[in-house]
Amino acid sequence: MASLLQPDRVVYLVRGEKRIRAPLSQLYFCRYCSELRSLECVSHEVDSHYCPSCLENMPSAEAKLKKNRCANCFDCPCCMHTLSTRATNIPAPLPDDPTKTAMKKAYYLACGFCRWTSRDVGMADKSVGGCSYSKDAHINKLIEYYQQLAHREKQERDRKKLARRRQCMPLAFSEKYGLGTRLQRQRSGAPISNLAGLSLKEGEDQKEISIEPAPALDEVEPLPEDCYTRPISLPEVTTLRQRLLQPDFQPAGASQLHPRHKHLLMKRSLRCRKCEHNLSKPEFNPTSIKFKIQLVAVSYIPEVRIMSIPNLRFMKESQVLLTLTNPVENITHVTLAACEEEDPDEINSTAKVMVPSKELVLAGKDAAAEYDELAEPQDFQDDPDVVAFRKSNKIGFFIKVIPQKEEDGDVTVSFKIRHDFRNLAAPIKPSEEGGDTPAEAIWLTHHVELSLGPLAP
Amino acid sequence: MADKQQNAQKSVKIAAGAVVCVESEIRGDVTIGPRTVVHPKARIIAEAGPIVIGEGNLIEEQALIINSYPENITPESEVEPKTMTIGMNNVFEVGCVSQALKIGDNNVIESKADVGRNVILTSGCIIGAFCQVNTCEVIPENTVIYGSGCMRRVQTERPQPQTLQLDFLMKILPNYHHLKKTVKAGHNAS
Numbered sequence: 001m002a003s004l005l006q007p008d009r010v011v012y013l014v015r016g017e018k019r020i021r022a023p024l025s026q027l028y029f030c031r032y033c034s035e036l037r038s039l040e041c042v043s044h045e046v047d048s049h050y051c052p053s054c055l056e057n058m059p060s061a062e063a064k065l066k067k068n069r070c071a072n073c074f075d076c077p078c079c080m081h082t083l084s085t086r087a088t089n090i091p092a093p094l095p096d097d098p099t100k101t102a103m104k105k106a107y108y109l110a111c112g113f114c115r116w117t118s119r120d121v122g123m124a125d126k127s128v129g130g131c132s133y134s135k136d137a138h139i140n141k142l143i144e145y146y147q148q149l150a151h152r153e154k155q156e157r158d159r160k161k162l163a164r165r166r167q168c169m170p171l172a173f174s175e176k177y178g179l180g181t182r183l184q185r186q187r188s189g190a191p192i193s194n195l196a197g198l199s200l201k202e203g204e205d206q207k208e209i210s211i212e213p214a215p216a217l218d219e220v221e222p223l224p225e226d227c228y229t230r231p232i233s234l235p236e237v238t239t240l241r242q243r244l245l246q247p248d249f250q251p252a253g254a255s256q257l258h259p260r261h262k263h264l265l266m267k268r269s270l271r272c273r274k275c276e277h278n279l280s281k282p283e284f285n286p287t288s289i290k291f292k293i294q295l296v297a298v299s300y301i302p303e304v305r306i307m308s309i310p311n312l313r314f315m316k317e318s319q320v321l322l323t324l325t326n327p328v329e330n331i332t333h334v335t336l337a338a339c340e341e342e343d344p345d346e347i348n349s350t351a352k353v354m355v356p357s358k359e360l361v362l363a364g365k366d367a368a369a370e371y372d373e374l375a376e377p378q379d380f381q382d383d384p385d386v387v388a389f390r391k392s393n394k395i396g397f398f399i400k401v402i403p404q405k406e407e408d409g410d411v412t413v414s415f416k417i418r419h420d421f422r423n424l425a426a427p428i429k430p431s432e433e434g435g436d437t438p439a440e441a442i443w444l445t446h447h448v449e450l451s452l453g454p455l456a457p
Numbered sequence: 458m459a460d461k462q463q464n465a466q467k468s469v470k471i472a473a474g475a476v477v478c479v480e481s482e483i484r485g486d487v488t489i490g491p492r493t494v495v496h497p498k499a500r501i502i503a504e505a506g507p508i509v510i511g512e513g514n515l516i517e518e519q520a521l522i523i524n525s526y527p528e529n530i531t532p533e534s535e536v537e538p539k540t541m542t543i544g545m546n547n548v549f550e551v552g553c554v555s556q557a558l559k560i561g562d563n564n565v566i567e568s569k570a571d572v573g574r575n576v577i578l579t580s581g582c583i584i585g586a587f588c589q590v591n592t593c594e595v596i597p598e599n600t601v602i603y604g605s606g607c608m609r610r611v612q613t614e615r616p617q618p619q620t621l622q623l624d625f626l627m628k629i630l631p632n633y634h635h636l637k638k639t640v641k642a643g644h645n646a647s
Contacts (some may be wrong), residue, residue, distance in 0.1 A: 079608075115616070235611040
């Protein structure tokens with residue numbers, strides 16, 4: 001019966017720029033606009049970067065400098081698992097007395113999953129644990145060269161701008177290849193009149209970094225004679241995935257696969273596009289899973305769940321038991337309504353549904369209810385035809401379903417749920433009479449679709 | 458006479474220096490070499506032939522080393538008993554199942570791995586956790602089989618023998634478990 005609790009059995013419709021159907025657990029609720037929001041109708045912003053294995057936090061500027069990679073952690077080039085540093089004792093000659101040998105500790109990298117070690121590619125054991133194993137000197141040199149080139153080009157362009165007295169071009173336009181922050185700072189405060197004084201970083205001579213262009217050869221090395229006849233030794237050949245994870249060298253042989261620094265992950269915060277309020281803001285500390293702001297839909301909107309489904313037969317009426325849970329602490333009144341004819345939202349339903357017409361009352365969520373034995377039983381008059389059971393803030397109710405289509409596939413029903421919502425976030429308007437209810441209830445309507453499974457054979 | 462021969466064969470010979478806990482289940486004609494450690498709840502079952510285990514092996518809990526009849530042959534029909542040979546310094550981790558008839562030295566069969574009957578492990582092979590190898594082949598030396606797709610690669614050095622672990626276990630296990638000793642020929646297997 002756990003399959004009835006799968007999140008995609010009950011989906012709520014989000015009316016944003018796109019109509020999105022998603023389970024309530026994946027939606028957010030903007031309590032300033034009083035609307036459901038899905039991941040596609042919010043803007044995502046990067047909060048902070050962190051390394052998933054050493055959990056080191058990094059501000060975005062530093063992350064950009066390190067190319068979004070952690071300095072201390074490495075990935076296995078073979079299976080992309082995290083590498084761990086292991087120590088061995090090797091006999092090495094003492095510096096004072098070359099004739100005696102003493103045991104020195106040497107460190108190498110090893111993967112616990114595929115048993116790759118850094119010795120496989122011929123990397124020497126380091127005597128200090130935790131130093132850099134990567135070799136990307138060539139790329140660094142190229143990046144420096146192009147940064148200089150970009151700066152020189154920008155200077156040329158700015159000089160031309162000064163000559164023609166045009167408007168200052170947008171800053172983003174002249175940024176190429178990610179110039180360093182010091183140059184950006186100098187540029188951002190520069191109106192046209194200051195351009196003449198623009199120079200390279202103060203105190204640093206203009207280093208002429210020259211890159212030898214790749215030599216163009218007329219004669220290419222011919223393929224070896226046994227290229228077609230030599231049997232391929234599969235363990236020697238790298239897979240495409242292993243190869244493309246190192247785009248600068250793309251080694252074809254497994255003996256040239258070097259470990260890469262681990263990629264950083266990021267924490268993101270979500271912001272409603274209409275009212276610019278934050279919907280989700282995580283904490284800065286990578287070890288903490290809590291949120292500073294967490295406006296998720298499950299804590300504001302009553303949730304519908306399927307409890308039991310009888311055998312569904314074509315054109316026969318069956319009763320399905322659903323539960324409705326109230327997430328807020330005050331009493332909520334819920335009215336259900338079947339979708340009308342020609343409802344533009346109702347495209348998926350394959351069955352007719354009859355929902356209870358009476359208003360359902362849900363008790364508030366009481367966190368101390370399980371400890372408080374003297375709690376009075378709530379006195380709600382429940383119609384036993386409609387309400388199956390009631391338990392603290394949850395209620396079970398019946399709906400009648402008549403499947404209309406005899407095809408293979410799930411029977412889906414949809415209906416509208418209308419509930420009252422007290423917005424405790426909105427500022428309390430001082431009323432003239434004084435003594436108005438602290439929060440006014442507004443009525444929200446949501447479109448819910450349930451997937452009830454296939455027809456009984 | 459045939460009976461006596463059968464009885465003589467179906468005994469468990471444990472060399473001196475091996476540590477075999479009494480809670481392990483050893484059935485059939487099994488020979489265990491010195492310096493081998495068999496943890497409690499390990500099972501070594503020699504149904505369709507004898508099993509010879511070398512020295513320095515480490516057989517952990519719930520490991521199953523079984524020399525069983527191939528599935529499509531009923532036990533009544535005449536099948537020549539084949540000996541299962543296991544070399545030195547192998548490690549059978551927790552919960553693995555090994556039916557391979559020939560295992561060399563310095564292999565590691567990781568937790569919950571399943572090695573079929575027609576596989577021959579040479580030396581230095583590592584069968585990764587939960588990998589099922591039931592092909593009909595000889596695994597070349599120093600092969601590592603890992604991952605859910607049983608990817609393979611060759612490593613440059615064989616896994617080190619677990620001497621530290623073996624020494625530790627041989628000291629500690631007798632403090633907490635009774636050990637099995639060699640059974641004289643002619644008696645039933647213990």
